[in-house]
Amino acid sequence: MDEQRSAGQGQACVFNELGFFAGLAEDYLQALQALQTLESDSLHYPAAETIYQANTPASCFYVLREGHIKLSKTTLNGKEQIIKIVRPGEIFGFDGFVDQLYNQTAVTLRPVKVCRIPVEQLRSLRCYRHEVERLIMVSCIRELHYADNRLLELGAKRSGERLASFLLSWCEGVTPGAGTPLILSRLEIAQLLGLTIETVSRLFAQWKRQGLIREQNQTIQILDSRYLRRLAFSS
Amino acid sequence: MDEQRSAGQGQACVFNELGFFAGLAEDYLQALQALQTLESDSLHYPAAETIYQANTPASCFYVLREGHIKLSKTTLNGKEQIIKIVRPGEIFGFDGFVDQLYNQTAVTLRPVKVCRIPVEQLRSLRCYRHEVERLIMVSCIRELHYADNRLLELGAKRSGERLASFLLSWCEGVTPGAGTPLILSRLEIAQLLGLTIETVSRLFAQWKRQGLIREQNQTIQILDSRYLRRLAFSS
DNA sequence: CGGCTAATTGAGAGACGTCAAATTTGGTGG
DNA sequence: CCACCAAATTTGACGTCTCTCAATTAGCCG
Numbered sequence: 001m002d003e004q005r006s007a008g009q010g011q012a013c014v015f016n017e018l019g020f021f022a023g024l025a026e027d028y029l030q031a032l033q034a035l036q037t038l039e040s041d042s043l044h045y046p047a048a049e050t051i052y053q054a055n056t057p058a059s060c061f062y063v064l065r066e067g068h069i070k071l072s073k074t075t076l077n078g079k080e081q082i083i084k085i086v087r088p089g090e091i092f093g094f095d096g097f098v099d100q101l102y103n104q105t106a107v108t109l110r111p112v113k114v115c116r117i118p119v120e121q122l123r124s125l126r127c128y129r130h131e132v133e134r135l136i137m138v139s140c141i142r143e144l145h146y147a148d149n150r151l152l153e154l155g156a157k158r159s160g161e162r163l164a165s166f167l168l169s170w171c172e173g174v175t176p177g178a179g180t181p182l183i184l185s186r187l188e189i190a191q192l193l194g195l196t197i198e199t200v201s202r203l204f205a206q207w208k209r210q211g212l213i214r215e216q217n218q219t220i221q222i223l224d225s226r227y228l229r230r231l232a233f234s235s
Numbered sequence: 236m237d238e239q240r241s242a243g244q245g246q247a248c249v250f251n252e253l254g255f256f257a258g259l260a261e262d263y264l265q266a267l268q269a270l271q272t273l274e275s276d277s278l279h280y281p282a283a284e285t286i287y288q289a290n291t292p293a294s295c296f297y298v299l300r301e302g303h304i305k306l307s308k309t310t311l312n313g314k315e316q317i318i319k320i321v322r323p324g325e326i327f328g329f330d331g332f333v334d335q336l337y338n339q340t341a342v343t344l345r346p347v348k349v350c351r352i353p354v355e356q357l358r359s360l361r362c363y364r365h366e367v368e369r370l371i372m373v374s375c376i377r378e379l380h381y382a383d384n385r386l387l388e389l390g391a392k393r394s395g396e397r398l399a400s401f402l403l404s405w406c407e408g409v410t411p412g413a414g415t416p417l418i419l420s421r422l423e424i425a426q427l428l429g430l431t432i433e434t435v436s437r438l439f440a441q442w443k444r445q446g447l448i449r450e451q452n453q454t455i456q457i458l459d460s461r462y463l464r465r466l467a468f469s470s
Numbered sequence: 471c472g473g474c475t476a477a478t479t480g481a482g483a484g485a486c487g488t489c490a491a492a493t494t495t496g497g498t499g500g
Numbered sequence: 501c502c503a504c505c506a507a508a509t510t511t512g513a514c515g516t517c518t519c520t521c522a523a524t525t526a527g528c529c530g
């Protein structure tokens with residue numbers, strides 16, 4: 001256990017102020033205590049770094065503290081599909097609770113700070129194990145909802161609708177008039193939405209011409225969210 | 236609690252021999268005991284019956300004992316996407332552990348037998364609650380893997396590849412040479428794979444002509460699984 | 471046997487992918 | 501600060517896969 005910690009840039013990870021616990025007022029304190037008793041590492045990764053690869057032993061799970069990462073899968077003929085963009089406060093890589101191997105590949109989009117927690121730590125944990133498992137369960141159900149919505153996007157919508165609702169969700173919670181850093185390349189947006197670079201680019205160009213969105217210095221801004229919503233949901 | 240049970244065709248549900256527990260040797264007995272202490276109903280539904288509707292209060296979760304059901308979501312413009320086909324031994328409808336409302340709509344494909352368990356039962360449960368929550372967690376992670384694979388299918392594959400890998404997974408575990416009842420209509424297959432009835436029908440017809448598959452009395456049989464696998468995975 | 475729905479098949483259109491070229495962007499070194 | 505290069509993005513032309521619309525056939529139940 002101490003091997004992990006000393007073997008790198010790692011330092012003990014404090015779990016304070018993690019969004020991971022949002023909405024769990026009831027068990028919050030117990031769970032917080034539980035996770036803090038775990039041996040964990042606080043690690044930094046540069047941008048475009050692979051944290052783990054699909055089909056390798058899933059020995060640790062992670063809490064993302066700063067930055068963004070992408071989880072992706074690849075078909076046998078080499079097409080990559082981005083499953084999810086992980087945001088700060090979310091957990092990822094918990095395949096090890098059930099399976100031997102990771103199900104996806106995790107790659108950083110930006111420099112990233114994570115907590116790395118060996119699954120074994122949790123298995124051997126005594127009293128607080130249940131609280132953590134409950135947390136994982138809750139996170140899983142949330143992720144499942146997200147996955148269901150994405151299945152609906154990919155299965156039942158066309159390119160414009162997909163991109164529009166992606167942009168809306170990406171800019172969600174941003175004060176109108178302000179921009180949001182769009183840390184994804186055209187290729188990554190395409191791989192997320194099941195499209196090609198060119199179609200994504202064309203839609204961006206068209207919507208810029210129409211004054212729906214604006215983009216400068218990798219920052220995206222929605223100018224006409226009302227119309228974009230219509231594009232996303234109605235047709 | 237007794238209201239639920241007496242208010243219908245319900246009878247106490249015995250959780251023996253449920254695939255729900257597969258692969259959990261470690262906690263099997265504890266979990267089994269835990270679920271058996273819960274107040275639950277054994278219910279029957281005819282075919283094409285709605286068990287619950289999306290966006291209605293998620294007061295119960297279910298264990299499917301016999302038959303098949305489909306979980307689906309609908310876009311605002313009315314397109315339906317089937318998220319998953321639930322098979323016997325699987326649990327579904329556990330949104331209530333996190334959210335107020337169901338995330339999907341559950342409709343039976345065939346006459347069905349389910350165990351219905353009020354979420355409240357679990358909340359008020361004392362000693363075995365943790366084991367059940369752990370079971371839910373494990374099921375959730377499994378479902379998440381399944382959802383990831385489906386995202387890859389819908390996002391990165393074309394019609395033929397999707398239908399081929401669907402057929403392969405549907406007939407998985409069937410002794411070669413034997414057929415499997417295909418309980419889905421063309422429309423349902425289309426809604427599952429994000430295609431239209433016509434493309435599904437055309438692919439079926441083409442593959443029948445080519446001698447890849449055979450179909451009679453709603454029973455499907457894979458004749459050339461080797462070539463079908465090539466269609467599904469390579470291109 | 472008649473009537474209904476599901477499934478098949480065809481023709482045509484449209485959306486999206488593919489390929490290729492042009493343009494922009496970002497980073498690096500002079 | 502500018503020139504230069506590689507990579508990312510944009511744009512255009514074209515092909516094709518899949519959808520749409522419509523007509524036909526098959527399957528099922530009364």
